[in-house]
Amino acid sequence: MQAVAAVLQTGRLHRYNVDADEESEAAALEREYAAWQGTNYCLACTSGGYALQLALRAAGLQAGDKVLANAWTLAPVPGAIYASGGQPVFVEIDGACRIDLTDLTAKADASGAKFLMLSHMRGHIADMEAIQAICESRSIVMIEDCAHTMGAQWNGVLSGNFGHIACFSTQTYKHMNSGEGGLLTTNDPEIAARATILSGSYMLYGRHGAGPDAAAFEDVRLTTPNCSGRMDNMRAALLRAQLPDLPSKIDAWNRRYAILEAAIAKTQGLAPIPRPAAEAYVGSSIQFQAVSLEPAQIPDLLARLAARGVEVKWFGEADPRGFTSRYDSWRYLADIDPLPNTLDALSKLLDMRIPLTFDEADCALIGAIIGEEAAKTL
Numbered sequence: 001m002q003a004v005a006a007v008l009q010t011g012r013l014h015r016y017n018v019d020a021d022e023e024s025e026a027a028a029l030e031r032e033y034a035a036w037q038g039t040n041y042c043l044a045c046t047s048g049g050y051a052l053q054l055a056l057r058a059a060g061l062q063a064g065d066k067v068l069a070n071a072w073t074l075a076p077v078p079g080a081i082y083a084s085g086g087q088p089v090f091v092e093i094d095g096a097c098r099i100d101l102t103d104l105t106a107k108a109d110a111s112g113a114k115f116l117m118l119s120h121m122r123g124h125i126a127d128m129e130a131i132q133a134i135c136e137s138r139s140i141v142m143i144e145d146c147a148h149t150m151g152a153q154w155n156g157v158l159s160g161n162f163g164h165i166a167c168f169s170t171q172t173y174k175h176m177n178s179g180e181g182g183l184l185t186t187n188d189p190e191i192a193a194r195a196t197i198l199s200g201s202y203m204l205y206g207r208h209g210a211g212p213d214a215a216a217f218e219d220v221r222l223t224t225p226n227c228s229g230r231m232d233n234m235r236a237a238l239l240r241a242q243l244p245d246l247p248s249k250i251d252a253w254n255r256r257y258a259i260l261e262a263a264i265a266k267t268q269g270l271a272p273i274p275r276p277a278a279e280a281y282v283g284s285s286i287q288f289q290a291v292s293l294e295p296a297q298i299p300d301l302l303a304r305l306a307a308r309g310v311e312v313k314w315f316g317e318a319d320p321r322g323f324t325s326r327y328d329s330w331r332y333l334a335d336i337d338p339l340p341n342t343l344d345a346l347s348k349l350l351d352m353r354i355p356l357t358f359d360e361a362d363c364a365l366i367g368a369i370i371g372e373e374a375a376k377t378l
């Protein structure tokens with residue numbers, strides 16, 4: 001609150017409203033986030049979904065180009081592909097919430113797509129070295145959607161550092177909270193320059209701060225459209241104040257996750273999604289399969305849980321509620337081939353957010369309630 005008040009005191013909320021040698025809050029956030037992520041560049045913008053659009057455009061997507069994407073993701077992903085003029089080619093997921101590499105290879109070859117937008121959906125990270133190999137051998141640009149993996153790692157490498165571009169969301173339900181917001185990271189100066197102009201730098205990019213050198217802008221400055229979506233200094237100040245606390249928040253999430261995971265693992269009929277040893281996840285939500293329940297039994301279980309204050313989401317529900325994540329609810333997209341393995345995996349997939357307003361005792365109680373109510377169903 002103090003950091004935001006300080007920005008308000010200056011009255012200068014627009015990121016380019018700075019003197020020549022002055023660093024805006026937005027630029028400072030970009031510099032600090034790039035350092036945390038270990039990338040050359042970071043661009044702050046209005047939302048995670050907007051960052052995904054920028055990523056596709058900055059990577060050179062042209063109208064009609066195909067974009068591979070795991071079929072289980074959140075609505076901003078197909079929305080970003082649609083808004084940037086691309087055509088999604090959805091790839092199956094496996095029973096452990098990850099993109100199916102056999103189907104990815106087959107769809108990459110059949111479609112000839114040159115872009116992959118990979119969501120680490122609900123924080124589950126697939127075999128990243130294998131995906132890199134699939135992309136590199138086919139010259140596919142990999143864009144990582146790290147909305148649920150800010151701070152997570154695969155084999156000791158931060159999620160977001162495997163592809164050409166990574167996108168993060170800082171809206172309220174993600175790992176840092178500025179109400180709304182997005183971050184795009186890349187090591188490529190030309191992509192960073194295009195993304196900066198796309199985000200609405202006008203010809204003020206010389207005052208941008210954390211971006212590439214002026215030379216990187218020479219070729220792109222007049223050939224890149226302005227699709228305004230800058231982050232303002234107030235939101236950047238909010239995020240700068242939170243970044244130092246990210247490691248301790250990750251620990252706090254993982255302690256809560258472990259309690260819920262243990263409770264679900266010992267509940268007959270339910271099974272948490274297995275986590276590979278290579279994955280250092282951030283347990284800001286938990287997914288589990290209702291392995292021995294019929295889909296018809298799930299609404300009743302969820303209603304009894306809700307009556308006791310435990311809100312669990314079911315991805316198998318025919319009509320989407322809250323956030324939409326099932327490809328068959330995005331009807332504005334034409335000709336989506338059926339994805340039976342994805343629908344099968346989602347038909348038993350349950351999900352719960354783990355807000356840090358729950359303490360560890362709350363998580364133990366929630367785990368006990370899930371166990372009791374599941375036992376009544378079986």
Ligand SMILES: *Cc1c(COP(=O)(O)O)cnc(C)c1O
Binds near residue numbers: 047077
């Ligand atoms: C939240 C989220 C986004 C981006 O969301 P915004 O609301 O646009 O910030 C993108 N992908 C996934 C998987 C998400 O959960």
